[in-house]
Amino acid sequence: MRDAGGADGSGEGAAPGPQTPRTVIEGRYELLESIGSGAMGEVWRAYDRRLRRHVAVKGLLARTAMTADTRRTAMQRARREAEALAKIEHQNVVTVHDQVETDNQVWIVMKLLEGRSLADLLRRERVLGVPRAAGIGLQILQGLRAVHQAKVLHRDVKPGNVLVRDEGLAILVDFGIASFAGANRVTKFGVPIGTPPYMAPELFAPASPGPTPASDLWALGVTLYEMAEGRLPFRGHEVWEVQENIRGTPEPPYRYSGPLAPVIQGLLAPDKDDRLDAATAESMLQEVLRDPDLPAVAPAEQPTQAAAPDFTPDPQPPGPVAVAVPDEPAGEQGGRRRGWKAGLAVVLAAVLAGGGWYLSRGDEPPGSSGNGSGGTAPAVTAAEKRWKKWRSANEVLRVGVKADQPRLSEKLEDGTFEGFDVSMALAIAEALGYERGDVQFVAVNSDNRSSMLTHLQVDLVVASYSITDQREGEVDFVGPYIYAGRTFLVRKESERYKLDSSADIKKEDVAVCTALGSTYVEHLKEEKYRIYEPQPSGYEGCVKKLLNKATDVYAVASDDILLAGHAYKRPDDVKLLEIGAGTEEYGIAMRPGDRPLKGKVCEALGQIITSGEWKTMYDEHLSVLSLPPRGAPDPPKCAT
Template sequence: MHNDDGINGAGGGADGHPEDRPSAPRTVIEGRYELLEPVGSGGMGEVWKAHDRRLRRFVAVKGLLDRRAMTPDTQKAAMLRARREAEALAKIEHQNVVTVHDQIETADQVWIVMKLLEGRSLADLLSRDRVLGVPRAADIGLQVIQGLRAVHAASVLHRDVKPGNVLVRDGGQVVLVDFGIATFEGADRVTRYGGIIGTPPYLAPELFAPASPGPTPASDLWALGVTLYEMVEGRLPFGGAEVWEVQANIQQSPDPVLRYAGPLGPVIQGLLATDPSGRLDAASAEEMLREVLTEDMPAPARAATPAATPAPAPTARPTPPASRPAPEEAVQAPDVPSSEAAPPESPPKLSGKGRGGVRGWRTAAVVVCAALLAGGGWFLSQSGSGGKQDDVAGEQGGGAAEGDTEKAWEQWKSENERLTIGAKTDQPGLSFRNETGVWSGFDIDIAYALAGKLGYDREHVDFYPVTTGNRASKLANGDVDLVIASYSMTVEREKKDNINFVGPYYKAGSSLLVRKHSVNHDLNSAADVKTKHVQVCTARDSTYASRLRKEGYTTGKWQPDSYKECVDRLLDEQSKVYAVASDDVLLAGYANDDPKNLKLLPSGAGTEPYGVALPKDKPLLKSKVCSGLQEVLAGDEWSEMYMKDLSALTGRKTPPSKPELQPCSGQ
């Protein structure tokens, strides 16, 4: 159902056993990882498909040191630096960044062991399709920038962002791979044979300035801008095989022509600002990409067929069935020029270059789009959402016939041998994953209990990390079957996220978390937080994101993906954040983990009912989840789980009244 094996950008088997072993002995690292074959060039030239003898699985193993560029005098320092890099990479946990399982140090090399992923590289997709439509390109770019933000938050720089290092998996998940030449922000500039490390067409111009500090997060964002341009225009913005050629083209023509970019134009222009201080930062670029994806199609696209879905223009490939989308599908743009061809007449200049253009592009974009629509424009290749279906006869017509439900469910289970549940990794008491990968908490116990009612034992349940910001997309993409992640049930969310809720299984109050000791502000109540106008942080797309300002609180311009990031900002004495807004039980977990520095303010009015979220097109699954959760709430399990996981946080000596399950209508 969810295959975790595969190749990071290359083909290969994943059956758990090395295939066709030759007679010659293979290199085995630390007596565990047997190197089988190279898989791609990699930053340092040492990227291997390997077999993990202990866990009987395939992995990707990569060396971080370029041994050809090392001397006996520099080896010790290089080893120390690579060891620090490996440790930093191993701490990055994000769905858009390849997972690092292990780090191994041998006599002359530091290796990182990563998950081996199935998928097609973005370079392969572009080689086949030449261009992608704007919605598809924006979605890929958004996932890449989310991965980069996680990388940069760990003070790591990728340094080789390009289509070959972007993996596009079935279902639409995008994963940033190949950290063979990653480095720390602020580290000394490292060169190979006297040249800058990286791929010439994607290298930022500031890397070649005489007083350059070396790579920075901004140089990774430049590379993303080049990649976005390549996706929608079908060519590189700055041609040249050698570094000097590329840099000369940047100097001579710093504003490459945009023919097919449409509303992506301001994002690309902002990322390709030659002055890094005027370049879009990651947060602004992410916000602009989200707006591209959520903005309504311009009127000309809807006018052609007002009562039905617009028919695809002749230049577009046939749209695949929504049930099994082809994630590689893209529009074939007419007569895409090569990088050597003379540029066509430039479209109207789009606003939005630099940090100030998040919203200013709309009017210009509509003008551009109106001109492009008639000729097979940017909008044509928006892929349908991925995801598994019930795959049971009669489901599309509103559910299996009465009396056949159990038969239909057994068929569903036979086709879905494992149940994958989205959960958060960083909420003590509710859902938490420790350093050894063990999950715990009230949400996790609810998930296991519900899975049992559905006929899945613990060995057949997989947890998948999600955040407040991405859990709806993980359901839509089919990465998970259910989400149990303190997901507040509201009618608005069901419509906005295109999901169904079953629940509630818990009702939380609202509260604020503040620093226990602060030099500038003594905060003892919600009124203090509001009247002193201190900045409040909450997770993006949470119910609090829209409530705080309406209720008179001061918030920052950008909100992170998770409450853990808010807490990290709260604990940072240089941060402007003085409070975190969320559910009382969730914040109580953080306060309980760090009582020396954090305190929980009294709960406010209202409750947040937590529900199990699932896709809208799964009526059979919804019916089984509803009856299963009803069984969990009817017995003693719920009270036992509450006392085990939450009583220490809430201070209750006895469990509260169980929440009343809402009717599961609309099946």
């Protein structure tokens, strides 16, 4: 295996370097320099003498220090990695050229990839921002789908095993602990193999069936969270610590994820049966990347090295373990390992410990009752004090509105918003003491608006948000501020179907599109309509599919006000069907327990309705639509 001659002489592309003895495998692959190592192997930059090209060659670590049993286990793992990789051909998965076995060693010959690991990228940049994180995450997912289609499970998806090239291509590497159909899973003492912060909770459940594609998707969710938030969602020195953190705090906080949060939340569902499948996750990531209002993390908002929790996985303790040691360096550990807990007591503890992002905005923690302790001050005085404190801490009012609902709430080409909901939001802001320039509109959709509130990205949501019993726990409502009916939007001309009523839609069993997270998902299921999958994040996505004759979408289900705006904007292409049964009440939403804001918003809405301002807004924006006439709702009842 040793060769004193170095590279093969004279041909173009011959490996340069000093004439010192080098390892040459099978007389063909000359090992030039080590370019990386981890718990499962060492990777060399090598020269293929036969094809005159540089390649990457991976072999086992510390072969001479292994016992006979550990050597057999390590070789079995390496053979499995080569077999697993040889099954897959995808641009987001490393390519295997060859497999060679010599002297109790297995060598895997792969395409040499130039780039840095995602772990290196995160160490340097901390937070990647939503567009970049979504783009890399989508590529990892597409690679995983190819892996799973080949009946292979990666089992160690993490930033250290993703290579990011300069042009942005992300490549999934290191299949050292992969498993595939027909192979025996290698574990030690029956314990699953993997890197603790990325291991799905079901792997440790009694009578666990072992890793599944859903386990890889969990690890992708952890990786997406790292990219977007700059930290791990669940930390711990050992497997049991990570798993206890997942059980105790299944919902990590989201500060920078924005529209990525629903994707991550879906991938991090503790019950694998509730977890997003790969196809749905891919569709959601694509929707995020198509969003024209996609927010990148501004440099001023990114966590600093001193302030941000460390994203590097905790080091493994010494001694034999069945869990792979992370490839990342063990530095920068610090003491920021506390989990985020639901409830006031722990939120306050986090604030006192230095994580004062919550109350720094002047918000009261969820469930707080303010000055409700029965003191001598009159209740109105206590309420005014709470409001003044809230108002002084919030110089800008951030309002979530939709960007794709003509006449109701629409983003214009110049970046401004207009419509009935927008006018309602501005009128409320004025009553709260805000000037027009102090109101910041943020585009939301049906799927992310509650998380945008929860994670402090908006203060209010005025976005055709239907008041339902199911939503009362996740947000607080003031309203209703308008009523809407239910209806369908269909193509005006269809070569295949004649759709003049909801009965025609059901009879023809056509695909009905509705937005992800809307009340219509359950309604359509109950009424036995066929729902188009996957659901887009907004109704504009449904309308685009309806207008595209290459799709299987022939109807869109939603509220009459919302769909009437699309029919008004595209009168030659689509039409509304009759208004169906049911009424939707739109409410103004805010975080639960935000008493100072809720009280003022309630007062403001009452004034808007009783003063005649509501009718002025309705006449300006909605009276031109082909809808049954409707009047203002009753003023809301406000707590004193």
